[in-house]
Amino acid sequence: MIAIAQVTPVWYLVLASVVFAIGAVGLLVRRNPLVMFMCVELMLNAVTLTFVTFSRMLNDVNGQTVVVFVLVVAAAEVVVGLGIIVALLRKQPSATADDLTVLKG
Amino acid sequence: MHFLEGLAPELVVFVLAGLVCIVGALGVVLNANPVHAALSLVATLFGVAVLFLAQEANFLAAVQIIVYAGAIVVLFLFVLMLLGIDRAEDLSVDALGGGQRLAACILGVGILALPLLAFASTGGEATGARPPATAANAITKTTPDIAQLGESLFTTYLFAFEVTSVLLVIAVVGAVVLARKVKRADYVEDPLTSPPSEVPT
Amino acid sequence: MLDLVWLVPALPLAGFLILVVLGRRMGEPGAGWLATAMCGGAFVASAIVMAGLIGEQGENRRHLLTLFEWMKVGGFRVEVGFLADPLSITMALFITGIGTLIHLYSISYMHGDPKFSKFFIYMNLFVFSMLMLVLGSNMLVTFLGWEGVGACSYLLIAFWFSKDANASAGKKAFVTNRIGDWGFMCAMFLTFATVGSLDYSVVLEQAPLIAPATATAIALLLFLGACGKSAQLPLFVWLPDAMAGPTPVSALIHAATMVTAGVYLMTRVSPILTQSYDWAPSIIAWVGVITALFAATIALAQTDIKKVLAYSTVSQLGFMFLAIGSGAYVAAIFHMITHAFFKALLFLGAGSVIHGMHDEQDMRRMGNLKKYMPITAATFIVGWLAIAGVPPFAGFWSKDEILLSAYEKNPALWFVGLVTALLTAFYMSRQVFMVFFGEERWRDADHPDAPEPHESPWKMTLPLVVLAGLATMAGILNLPFGNRTHFLERWLEPVVGESEHTVTAAASAQIGLAALAVAGSLVGIAVAYRIYYQRKMEPVEPAIMAQGWKYDTSIAAFMGGPGREAFEATATFDGTVIDGAVNGVATLVRGSGVHLRKVQNGFVRTYALGVAVGVVALLAYFLSRVTF
Numbered sequence: 054m055i056a057i058a059q060v061t062p063v064w065y066l067v068l069a070s071v072v073f074a075i076g077a078v079g080l081l082v083r084r085n086p087l088v089m090f091m092c093v094e095l096m097l098n099a100v101t102l103t104f105v106t107f108s109r110m111l112n113d114v115n116g117q118t119v120v121v122f123v124l125v126v127a128a129a130e131v132v133v134g135l136g137i138i139v140a141l142l143r144k145q146p147s148a149t150a151d152d153l154t155v156l157k158g
Numbered sequence: 159m160h161f162l163e164g165l166a167p168e169l170v171v172f173v174l175a176g177l178v179c180i181v182g183a184l185g186v187v188l189n190a191n192p193v194h195a196a197l198s199l200v201a202t203l204f205g206v207a208v209l210f211l212a213q214e215a216n217f218l219a220a221v222q223i224i225v226y227a228g229a230i231v232v233l234f235l236f237v238l239m240l241l242g243i244d245r246a247e248d249l250s251v252d253a254l255g256g257g258q259r260l261a262a263c264i265l266g267v268g269i270l271a272l273p274l275l276a277f278a279s280t281g282g283e284a285t286g287a288r289p290p291a292t293a294a295n296a297i298t299k300t301t302p303d304i305a306q307l308g309e310s311l312f313t314t315y316l317f318a319f320e321v322t323s324v325l326l327v328i329a330v331v332g333a334v335v336l337a338r339k340v341k342r343a344d345y346v347e348d349p350l351t352s353p354p355s356e357v358p359t
Numbered sequence: 360m361l362d363l364v365w366l367v368p369a370l371p372l373a374g375f376l377i378l379v380v381l382g383r384r385m386g387e388p389g390a391g392w393l394a395t396a397m398c399g400g401a402f403v404a405s406a407i408v409m410a411g412l413i414g415e416q417g418e419n420r421r422h423l424l425t426l427f428e429w430m431k432v433g434g435f436r437v438e439v440g441f442l443a444d445p446l447s448i449t450m451a452l453f454i455t456g457i458g459t460l461i462h463l464y465s466i467s468y469m470h471g472d473p474k475f476s477k478f479f480i481y482m483n484l485f486v487f488s489m490l491m492l493v494l495g496s497n498m499l500v501t502f503l504g505w506e507g508v509g510a511c512s513y514l515l516i517a518f519w520f521s522k523d524a525n526a527s528a529g530k531k532a533f534v535t536n537r538i539g540d541w542g543f544m545c546a547m548f549l550t551f552a553t554v555g556s557l558d559y560s561v562v563l564e565q566a567p568l569i570a571p572a573t574a575t576a577i578a579l580l581l582f583l584g585a586c587g588k589s590a591q592l593p594l595f596v597w598l599p600d601a602m603a604g605p606t607p608v609s610a611l612i613h614a615a616t617m618v619t620a621g622v623y624l625m626t627r628v629s630p631i632l633t634q635s636y637d638w639a640p641s642i643i644a645w646v647g648v649i650t651a652l653f654a655a656t657i658a659l660a661q662t663d664i665k666k667v668l669a670y671s672t673v674s675q676l677g678f679m680f681l682a683i684g685s686g687a688y689v690a691a692i693f694h695m696i697t698h699a700f701f702k703a704l705l706f707l708g709a710g711s712v713i714h715g716m717h718d719e720q721d722m723r724r725m726g727n728l729k730k731y732m733p734i735t736a737a738t739f740i741v742g743w744l745a746i747a748g749v750p751p752f753a754g755f756w757s758k759d760e761i762l763l764s765a766y767e768k769n770p771a772l773w774f775v776g777l778v779t780a781l782l783t784a785f786y787m788s789r790q791v792f793m794v795f796f797g798e799e800r801w802r803d804a805d806h807p808d809a810p811e812p813h814e815s816p817w818k819m820t821l822p823l824v825v826l827a828g829l830a831t832m833a834g835i836l837n838l839p840f841g842n843r844t845h846f847l848e849r850w851l852e853p854v855v856g857e858s859e860h861t862v863t864a865a866a867s868a869q870i871g872l873a874a875l876a877v878a879g880s881l882v883g884i885a886v887a888y889r890i891y892y893q894r895k896m897e898p899v900e901p902a903i904m905a906q907g908w909k910y911d912t913s914i915a916a917f918m919g920g921p922g923r924e925a926f927e928a929t930a931t932f933d934g935t936v937i938d939g940a941v942n943g944v945a946t947l948v949r950g951s952g953v954h955l956r957k958v959q960n961g962f963v964r965t966y967a968l969g970v971a972v973g974v975v976a977l978l979a980y981f982l983s984r985v986t987f
Contacts, residue, residue, distance in 0.1 A: 060168045063277050065209060068176045072183045072202065074270035077974075079187035081262030081967055085247050087234060089964075091186050091199045094230065098206050101218075109213045112297050118310045120218055124225055125322045129329035131230050135237050136336035142241045149247075150963050157961030261968055268975035276982055 065106040073099035084149035086138050090131070097127050171212045179205035190246040196234045203227045214297075217304040360411035361422040364443040366404040367451050368494060370397045371487040375480060382476035390476035391466035394483045398462050401486065402455035409448045420445060420853045423496055423560065434555065440496035442559055446692070446854040449847075450493040450623055453696055457615045457703050458486045460822035464707055465607040467818040468714060478518065478605070485511035489616050493623055498547050498557040501624070505543065505588065508617045509536045515612060516604040525603040532597040539587015539594055543624075546580035549573065559627065566630035575635035581628060582643055585621025589676045592650045596911050598673055602665040606710030609665060614672050614706050615699035622679045622695050626688045629858035633686075644684025644768060648775045651677025653908070655782040659789070660904035663720050664709045667790050670907075671746065672702055674779060678761050681776060686860030687764030689837065689848045694757035696847075697833045701745035701754055704826035708739035711819050712794060715812040716801065722793045724803065729795040731812040734820045736795045738827040743791045745830040747784035748880040755880075756834035759873050764860055766872055773872075777879050784883030789898075792891035839869065 076095030108116025185198025374397030488507025517529025658670035
């Protein structure tokens, strides 16, 4: 049969890295603000996964505590971010992130 | 199913959940329709929740499902439906030119490769010196993780925990302010909607 | 009791602050009374501290009160603190005493002035600065006060700045003083570089260890500062012009207190002076005596009542520096005190005359004022006798001590001093006879109906009477009848004791010198009597003396000619090279900004790209740092 090794924590870390990289690339290539937001969520999730993994590796519960805080901050961030998007898209339903160029120097 | 015998159950769980995660993540990025992207996100969130379970973070797995999948993604979908902007995005062109996409891919590879390099060069350890877990925050098999998490939150991190409540209140107030319909009287000129000629110089 | 020393400058400061906020609302005369009360309070505080000092003995007769740390840069540490010792408290006492009288006087003098409250703001600020100057426990606090009095002097000289001459007189005083301040600053740098501290207690204790060359440099640089502040050659030109200010200002700042700051400073650092080469004190003595003679000759021919007194002040300050140079610090302080009394008296008297004559300052248009202004006349005569050196008035005793020390230093110094004393008696007598005696001259062809002079109100005459009393009695401070009557000398002994020159002349020689001095004064008075009272001799008033030996005009000519060209060359250098560098930097920044702004294209995703680049770069950096 398949001689397979034990799942080590590094496997989780590699997986988290992959998800994080996908999220980052998505953030850079997508134009729909909502989808960009989802990509941010992907990256956050990748990070929480590493926290939990390290928590187990180091046998330390504080890694999980941090995840709780990350969750709370993510929730707050989504609330405000969606508020902004609602305000923005109500004015111009077809707006993409590239239409917001007020910061142009 | 006998060919699965001999495999560690954790391996099976990891491979399946990991695949769901990656497929979901790719779905978020590659789906032109934002509704489909949101549903792909749910897949990833479930996958992560399963991986939490596999690592004995039971409470966090539950929270992940309830808060992320249950609340945040629903919020995303709600906004999509509310505003009726669920039309597909043309993914074949990029307004910022091909450079943006190319650079994004190169950087994505960099972001992925560098941690992998780090893992490889440390022989799968990934961390440096490991401090011995002290009695206060060490994970014990006999105590449920929710109890340990609760103790950590309400003792060591009590202040931070209380501050997050303030953060949430502020976020709610901010969202209400942002999303309410502006009355004519306090309408503020928005540079996005007004033609540039009206912008005072 | 000694800890109350902080109150001495704090009260005028409080007065200043209150007046800044409420001065306009308090108006006249409230603002004036408040300022006077604050100054009087400071006087009382000084008196209390002095009583405390009297209670101590010998070396303990000093008290250091540190308020707070001012700055600390590396090894450089300066604290704001006060040093209460006999010298500083004596200064504080007569500054606040005379200051109170002059504040009181000003309430009347400045009556009706639209800037009444502002005047008292400046006056209180001045008193505060002056007290900081004398009470400061280190050179930097003294310098703070030094600059403060300079600024107040500028503000008060140019008080009526709507007249061009007043404004430029203020500027002249300021600029001339800056030259002296430069010397003071260099002296501070040098002191710190040598001793490593600016505290008087440290500096003076270590003074005997300073190399003579360094000590000489410090002493002479400080003397340069003193020359500026105390109007000595070659920097005296600002003081006569400073008479453009209100007369109480002339009395307080330009006669009694500020201009004596240089004398105070030299006395304070007397151990450094002792440590320097022998020729350094000689330079000071000669500069002093030549200034005294030079100013006295100019005073002979002035017609403006205040200008005479101004040159007389320069001359008397010259005497004080003669004393310093001769090592007679006590005599210098003694003369400073007596001079403060009688010169403030004379200035206030002159102010009273100007007030009574309805702003007339030309002595040629006065005469016989004793009939109309009896109190002013009587007190002015007291001041005249005091400055002329007629016993038993105060000036005689102090001037006699200076001449005695000068004689022991070098008879030539003594001789020039004696001639100056004679001239002093002469020009002051000339003034008194022209103003208070002879015929009434205020009505002439040009002014057919000039109003009659009148006596000033009590607020002006009261200070006159008090000062007249002091000018008469102040000699008691330091009578030359044996060691027991040298009160001031014994009082100041802890401060200047080691540096003080000891008189060695026999009693008979001393009496002889004193008799000569008195004779000189009497000759001066007698000649003036013949010329200006009896009118039996023609007055000798060469135009060149009236013009101050053309000293002022030649400086102006030099500065207007070659000097100006040099300054303009500097300005060109500044405009092209320095401004060029500055503008070049600005152009560079601007140019790069024009190009860099394109980076800010407003696209959020481009910014995100930038962040991602940073993330990858940081990751790579940390990875490269890890040792595997």
